[in-house]
Each structure stands twice: as structure tokens, then as C-alpha cells.
Amino acid sequence: MMKWKCVFFLLVIYMVYLVFGAFFFSYVEQPHEDQLREKVLNMWDDFLEIHPCLSEEKLEDFLRTALLVKSFGVSVLRNISFFEVKWDFVSSLFFAGTTLTTIGYGHPFPISLSGKVFCVFYCLFGIPFTLSLLSIVAQKWTILLRDIPLRYCHRRWNTLNNKTLEWIHAIVVISFMCLLCFFIPAILFNSLEENWGYADALYFCFISLSTVGLGDYVPGEQSGQRLPALYKLLVIGYLLLGLVCVFLMVEILKNLLKHNQILSLFLLGNEDGRQDEEIDRVAPNDSEVPFAPRNDETTRRRVTHSVSPNEKSYGSINPSSS
Known part of the structure; x- marks a missing residue:
């Protein structure tokens, strides 16, 4: 009975947390949305005023089509030196990796009906397999990075309280994992992506490894990226390694807080x-x-x-x- 009360209490807290997040995002983001909309409308009016012979309906149809094509990952600009292929092998491998890890940036995404059907069945078997594999690797790492060091430390400093020793170990390992998965990669992404600040790169690392994958920042998508194939392969490796580290941190927290x-x-x-x-x-x-x-x-x-x-x-x- 006590556990059901705790579950109900947690559900109430979650609903409050959800409403608070919705209120905060609406309060912070809506003014920026209004500013951008007003800026676009002013540009629209200025453009039609400069080009009075242009039909507003034709312009609207063109922009709608151009934005739709852009959402498929196809550039509509003509003054570029080359056309970027979004579905070459490396880009497709990047899509498969981000999809099976449930990150799913949504850029690009399948356009054809056969691609959409295949994606459903591909994910149906691939996602459980990927998450299970990452979880198994994280559990093996837990033995190497938690159980063995704690046994050694307990034999070496047996005067320390077991709980204190576990907390010290957890703080050290989690701090190192955060440095390895978030702060150092953010420095690299900041230097490799022209339009990313350090805060943007750190935001990308967290959104990716938390498997949220909003898709507002996608690495390797800017024009003129040096060695784009190698860069995307390294990003796939970073995402897989980072997810294992996140699973490892969760395992450490589970063992640390299991008595609460x-x-x-x-x-x-x-x-x-x-x-x-x-x-x-x-x-x-x-x-x-x-x-x-x-x-x-x-x-x-x-x-x-x-x-x-x-x-x-x-x-x-x-x-x-x-």
C-alpha cells in the first residue's frame, strides 16, 4: 500500500513538473517567436514593394515549395559550388545510427514509401537490440569501474564507511564521465562547427546523449565541411560511446540510491x-x-x-x- 502511495505522489509531482516546464517554455520562447514573425512579415512587405510586378500568390507558392524541399534535406540554392548529397552511404549510416539509438535528429528522414516502411521494421528490431547491447556493455564497464575499484579501496582503506566510499567513488566517476562526454566534446564541436558557440555545442551534446535529439543542431551539415565522411563516422562513434557512459552513470546511481x-x-x-x-x-x-x-x-x-x-x-x- 505504501508503494502505491509513493507512485501516486510521484505522478502528482511529475504533472506539476510538466506544467511548470510548459509554462516556462511558453513564457521564454513566445516573445522570440513573435519577433521573428514580425521580422519576416516586414521583409515580405518590403520585397513586394520593391518588386510590384511579382504576384504575391506565386511568391507564396514558391516559398512553400522551397521550404518543403529544404525540410527533405535538399538545398534550393543555385549559387553553390556543389550539391550536397543527403543519402550517400556515410550519411545513411549516420541516419541509421542516430535512429537506432533513438536520438533521431530528423535530418534527413525517409521520403519514399518503401523507405518509410523499411524504417519501421528496421527500428522495430534494431532499437531493442541496440539499447540491449549498450546496456550490456555498460554493465560490464560497471564491474571494471565500480565493483573492482570499490573492493580495492575497501581493502586499502577499510576504516572508511562503506556508504561514504561509494559516494566518493560515484562523484569521481560521474564527474570524469561528464567531462569525457559533454565538456571536452563541446570544445571540439565548437571548433569544428562555424556557427556553434560553446554553449550551443554543450547543448547539442546533452540533447544528443539524453536521446532527445531535437535536430536543431546537427553536426556535419554546413557547406564546405572538411572531410565530412570521416567527421560523421567519428560523430557516430562519439554518440555510441557517450550513450554507454550515460548508461554507466545510471547504473552507478542505481546502486548508490537503491536503498531510498x-x-x-x-x-x-x-x-x-x-x-x-x-x-x-x-x-x-x-x-x-x-x-x-x-x-x-x-x-x-x-x-x-x-x-x-x-x-x-x-x-x-x-x-x-x-
Whole structure:
């Protein structure tokens, strides 16, 4: 009953958070939208005044068609040295990578009916496979970057409290991951993209690795980009590596905050919660064991009676607690 109350409480908080975000975006963005609309209308009037022989309907039809073609990724400018191909192999690989990782910049997107149908079935099997693969890699990295270092630190500095040691480790690893995934790549994108400031590049990194992918900033789309094929391949590698790092940070937070009842509703799945409850009923004092994986029930059951009560065992129930 208590968990249902917590779920209802979280739903209320989420609705308030959603309404607050809508109010703030409307308050901040609408004045800029009005300014741009007024600027475009003034340009429209000035252009028709300079060219009175031009039909307003013809001009409107031309602009509508040009904007539609531009949304498909095809340039309508004639004074460019070459036409940029949006569906060559590397660009298609970039589209496939950003689609399967659910980033989905929306630039470009399939135009033909066969491409749209294929995209549906391609994503139907590809997205679960991609996310599962990234999650598995992140779990392996968790062993290397969390479990092994914590065991070593506990043996080296066993006077520190286990929770304190976990918090210090989490702060260090997450800070390093943020530096590696957001702040350093933002410097590179700032130097490679002409029209991106550092804040724009940092915004792009966060929007991409959070899989929001608004598409307002897409790397490698400016004219005259040097080595565009290699650049897009490197961006794909950055996105995959960055998503693994994000998954890793989530895993670290899950292990760090799993004992908090409210936060565990966000960070732990139902299966993990049921396993935790079952383990707690079997071994209520097992929380004293440092850095033992709570969801590894098979490891916990392999406890021999010959273990000395004074020994602390990682990944198993402490015999002294029984």
C-alpha cells in the first residue's frame, strides 16, 4: 500500500513538473517567436514593394515549395559550388545510427514509401537490440569501474564507511564521465562547427546523449565541411560511446540510491524491487556486506558453513549475520 502511495505522489509531482516546464517554455520562447514573425512579415512587405510586378500568390507558392524541399534535406540554392548529397552511404549510416539509438535528429528522414516502411521494421528490431547491447556493455564497464575499484579501496582503506566510499567513488566517476562526454566534446564541436558557440555545442551534446535529439543542431551539415565522411563516422562513434557512459552513470546511481524508497521507484525496475524484497526477507542484515550485488541470488546462496565468522566475503552473505 505504501508503494502505491509513493507512485501516486510521484505522478502528482511529475504533472506539476510538466506544467511548470510548459509554462516556462511558453513564457521564454513566445516573445522570440513573435519577433521573428514580425521580422519576416516586414521583409515580405518590403520585397513586394520593391518588386510590384511579382504576384504575391506565386511568391507564396514558391516559398512553400522551397521550404518543403529544404525540410527533405535538399538545398534550393543555385549559387553553390556543389550539391550536397543527403543519402550517400556515410550519411545513411549516420541516419541509421542516430535512429537506432533513438536520438533521431530528423535530418534527413525517409521520403519514399518503401523507405518509410523499411524504417519501421528496421527500428522495430534494431532499437531493442541496440539499447540491449549498450546496456550490456555498460554493465560490464560497471564491474571494471565500480565493483573492482570499490573492493580495492575497501581493502586499502577499510576504516572508511562503506556508504561514504561509494559516494566518493560515484562523484569521481560521474564527474570524469561528464567531462569525457559533454565538456571536452563541446570544445571540439565548437571548433569544428562555424556557427556553434560553446554553449550551443554543450547543448547539442546533452540533447544528443539524453536521446532527445531535437535536430536543431546537427553536426556535419554546413557547406564546405572538411572531410565530412570521416567527421560523421567519428560523430557516430562519439554518440555510441557517450550513450554507454550515460548508461554507466545510471547504473552507478542505481546502486548508490537503491536503498531510498522514493528514488528507487525511478531507478529500479519492478523485477529488481521484487528481488530486493525477497533477499531482505531472507537476509535482513545483509546490507552490512560491502558492495555485494543484491540481485545476484545464486551467488548469495553459495555460502559454506566453514567460513570463519571473522571473515568478510564479497558477493555472499556474511556468516556472522546469521
